[in-house]
Amino acid sequence: MTTKIYIPRDSAAVAVGADEVAQMLGQACAERGLPVQIVRTGSRGLYWLEPMVEVETAEGRIAYGPVSADELDDLLNSDFLNGGSHTLRLGRPEDIPFLKRQNRLTFARCGIVDPLSLDDYRTHGGYRGLEQALALQPAAIVEAVTQSGLRGRGGAGFPTGIKWKTVLDTPGPQKYIVCNADEGDSGTFADRMIMEGDPFILIEGMTIAGIATGATEGTIYIRSEYPAAVAAMEAAIAVARSSGYLGAHVSGSSYGFDIQVQVGAGAYVCGEETSLLESLEGKRGQVRAKPPLPAHQGLFGKPTVINNVLSLAAVPTILAEGAAYYRDFGMGRSRGTMPIQLAGNIRRSGLFETAFGVTLGELVDDIGGGTASGRPVRAAQVGGPLGAYFPRDLFDTPFDYEAFAARDGLIGHGGVVVFDDTVDMLKQARFAMEFCSIESCGKCTPCRIGSTRGVEVLDRIARGQGVAAGIDLIEDLCQTLKFGSLCALGGFTPYPVMSALRFFPEDFVARVPLAAA
Amino acid sequence: MPFEIWEEARAREIIAAHATESGSTLRILHALQEAFGFIPEAAIPLIAEALNLSRAEIHGVVTFYHDFRRELPGRHVLKLCRAEACQSMGGDALGARARAKLGVNWGETTRDGRVTLDAVFCLGLCATAPSAMINNRLVGRLTQSRLDALIEQAQ
Ligand SMILES: Cc1cc2nc3c(=O)[nH]c(=O)nc-3n(C[C@H](O)[C@H](O)[C@H](O)COP(=O)(O)O)c2cc1C
Ligand code: SF4
Ligand code: FES
Numbered sequence: 001m002t003t004k005i006y007i008p009r010d011s012a013a014v015a016v017g018a019d020e021v022a023q024m025l026g027q028a029c030a031e032r033g034l035p036v037q038i039v040r041t042g043s044r045g046l047y048w049l050e051p052m053v054e055v056e057t058a059e060g061r062i063a064y065g066p067v068s069a070d071e072l073d074d075l076l077n078s079d080f081l082n083g084g085s086h087t088l089r090l091g092r093p094e095d096i097p098f099l100k101r102q103n104r105l106t107f108a109r110c111g112i113v114d115p116l117s118l119d120d121y122r123t124h125g126g127y128r129g130l131e132q133a134l135a136l137q138p139a140a141i142v143e144a145v146t147q148s149g150l151r152g153r154g155g156a157g158f159p160t161g162i163k164w165k166t167v168l169d170t171p172g173p174q175k176y177i178v179c180n181a182d183e184g185d186s187g188t189f190a191d192r193m194i195m196e197g198d199p200f201i202l203i204e205g206m207t208i209a210g211i212a213t214g215a216t217e218g219t220i221y222i223r224s225e226y227p228a229a230v231a232a233m234e235a236a237i238a239v240a241r242s243s244g245y246l247g248a249h250v251s252g253s254s255y256g257f258d259i260q261v262q263v264g265a266g267a268y269v270c271g272e273e274t275s276l277l278e279s280l281e282g283k284r285g286q287v288r289a290k291p292p293l294p295a296h297q298g299l300f301g302k303p304t305v306i307n308n309v310l311s312l313a314a315v316p317t318i319l320a321e322g323a324a325y326y327r328d329f330g331m332g333r334s335r336g337t338m339p340i341q342l343a344g345n346i347r348r349s350g351l352f353e354t355a356f357g358v359t360l361g362e363l364v365d366d367i368g369g370g371t372a373s374g375r376p377v378r379a380a381q382v383g384g385p386l387g388a389y390f391p392r393d394l395f396d397t398p399f400d401y402e403a404f405a406a407r408d409g410l411i412g413h414g415g416v417v418v419f420d421d422t423v424d425m426l427k428q429a430r431f432a433m434e435f436c437s438i439e440s441c442g443k444c445t446p447c448r449i450g451s452t453r454g455v456e457v458l459d460r461i462a463r464g465q466g467v468a469a470g471i472d473l474i475e476d477l478c479q480t481l482k483f484g485s486l487c488a489l490g491g492f493t494p495y496p497v498m499s500a501l502r503f504f505p506e507d508f509v510a511r512v513p514l515a516a517a
Numbered sequence: 518m519p520f521e522i523w524e525e526a527r528a529r530e531i532i533a534a535h536a537t538e539s540g541s542t543l544r545i546l547h548a549l550q551e552a553f554g555f556i557p558e559a560a561i562p563l564i565a566e567a568l569n570l571s572r573a574e575i576h577g578v579v580t581f582y583h584d585f586r587r588e589l590p591g592r593h594v595l596k597l598c599r600a601e602a603c604q605s606m607g608g609d610a611l612g613a614r615a616r617a618k619l620g621v622n623w624g625e626t627t628r629d630g631r632v633t634l635d636a637v638f639c640l641g642l643c644a645t646a647p648s649a650m651i652n653n654r655l656v657g658r659l660t661q662s663r664l665d666a667l668i669e670q671a672q
Binding site: 266280415 | 539540541542543544546547568574577578581582583584585600601602604605606609637638639640641642643644645646648653655656657658
């Protein structure tokens with residue numbers, strides 16, 4: 001009997017050898033006359049265990065990892081095709097605590113199915129949301145999304161239903177759905193995982209958004225750093241089209257909807273929604289002043305819904321299971337689940353989808369197991385390069401939009417980057433300023449010029465040239481950035497800088513010259 | 518990575534193939550760079566003409582985006598992630614090592630045209646950091662010795 005083996009083709013798994021493992025395993029099995037079928041899946045998101053190989057056995061799938069190509073013979077000798085014991089044997093993936101503790105709604109299929117198999121998608125509950133949506137009036141779909149409490153997962157946390165309602169209520173012969181897949185924040189990879197591992201969920205979510213708001217064209221703007229996601233989305237769109245899920249009559253209905261992919265060109269600011277629209281129009285990605293809102297005048301001046309990948313990918317579950325089901329997860333005004341990404345210097349790194357409310361400390365210490373280096377945790381930066389650095393004292397903060405905001409932080413796109421006690425917080429503050437200067441779209445003076453000045457001042461502090469005066473200057477500069485910036489790139493750079501200064505003042509002293517990193 | 522030698526007719530062909538769609542400037546630039554390895558100055562008036570835009574506008578787009586090169590890269594392109602998750606796993610030291618070994622700064626090409634070293638800000642591999650990309654191949658859990666091997670192999 002042919003044994004099914006599942007090996008991720010997720011970029012991060014490939015970056016640590018999943019392709020070699022798949023190729024060598026196929027070869028070794030052929031040489032031994034063992035009939036196997038290797039299915040390439042997305043990743044389960046247990047990245048410290050990648051490449052993770054799963055074999056289908058009588059007791060279900062049994063996982064092994066992290067597997068390297070030179071251990072394959074040993075694994076085969078241990079009868080791993082039948083779930084045999086081995087030091088790399090992890091048991092059933094669902095029983096691994098990291099996975100068991102999650103509430104996987106958006107990531108229910110990721111790592112399990114063949115990403116491009118529509119049959120797999122439907123067998124595992126896919127397209128039930130669309131089916132429900134097609135039985136509703138557009139306003140009722142929008143209402144369900146509003147009732148679910150879903151807020152934008154791209155960073156700003158704006159209620160998705162309200163955004164959709166604005167577009168629905170704005171008349172126009174042509175409207176657009178734009179999916180923001182620019183995912184530029186360090187420490188984040190959930191959009192990439194979904195696009196590579198379960199692309200149909202995004203197609204389904206965008207299709208529902210189109211039907212709900214009267215838009216017939218969708219565009220996914222994917223950053224150029226994600227070629228595998230671009231390929232997976234394009235392939236899945238072609239499958240959806242040929243199966244009648246995209247096109248003039250979606251699923252045989254009277255609604256038409258189609259999707260195209262556009263690739264970015266390495267500008268972080270293009271994740272900002274108006275900059276992204278400019279980029280889609282083929283221009284420099286310079287931020288537009290609001291109003292007008294994209295919902296009124298977006299892509300090519302037409303009413304446009306612009307949502308993050310995870311916001312759109314949450315929609316099929318909301319329609320399939322009902323708004324109340326989704327809403328029952330979470331706390332306060334943060335409803336549903338958040339795919340949190342544990343990254344950097346953390347022992348158990350990966351994707352952790354859970355109801356809002358889990359504390360930063362639980363995430364870093366219990367779930368993540370502390371640092372990968374084994375040294376004490378000193379800081380965690382939450383929410384990407386514009387997010388604050390939190391010291392251990394703030395690890396009781398629950399994952400919730402308001403709770404983080406109350407402590408001058410943000411959850412952003414859900415990335416958590418952990419640092420051990422070797423981190424130099426002055427250097428991190430300097431990097432935040434440098435990043436702002438490199439990625440500034442150039443429209444506002446504080447962002448364009450002030451950030452470069454910030455780097456210089458921090459370098460002077462490091463050299464011991466007027467520490468107290470330098471710190472005053474940094475505080476002033478942050479005030480100017482905060483109030484003199486059109487968008488959050490300049491406006492939020494003070495979060496990492498000021499949190500570093502406030503919580504780790506002991507690092508803002510003279511030291512050996514900073515290497516020009 | 519072998520690229521095509523600049524030829525105006527070939528450039529026009531690429532531009533024509535992508536100029537049909539709205540907002541196609543980025544598509545055209547990506548396609549030209551894929552063919553020639555960079556955006557030659559001579560391509561700018563051709564794009565402007567095809568899209569009915571000014572040269573200044575096209576020039577503005579080319580210079581805005583970090584991806585677009587103004588000159589031919591080396592035979593190999595090594596991209597190292599400089600962003601925070603990779604920093605937390607020793608990325609800065611790897612960056613310093615690569616610059617020292619190659620004798621170049623970020624964005625520069627070795628004199629012999631062998632390697633271009635680029636900084637990137639996150640490859641989405643932050644859970645298997647530090648990260649790199651050599652030509653089009655992704656590398657996670659980068660160590661000093663693996664970095665040295667990558668540089669050594671890039672001949
Ligand atoms: C500098 C900057 C970068 C951003 N990058 C992203 C991004 O990569 N992905 C994203 O979805 N939103 C990003 N945003 C937020 C978007 O402007 C916007 O709020 C979001 O796309 C709306 O979708 P949502 O409501 O579904 O979150 C960024 C914002 C700023 C200011
Ligand atoms: S804050 Fe910076 S990135 Fe944002 S609009 Fe102003 S200059 Fe552009
Ligand atoms: S920060 Fe380096 S890959 Fe994300």
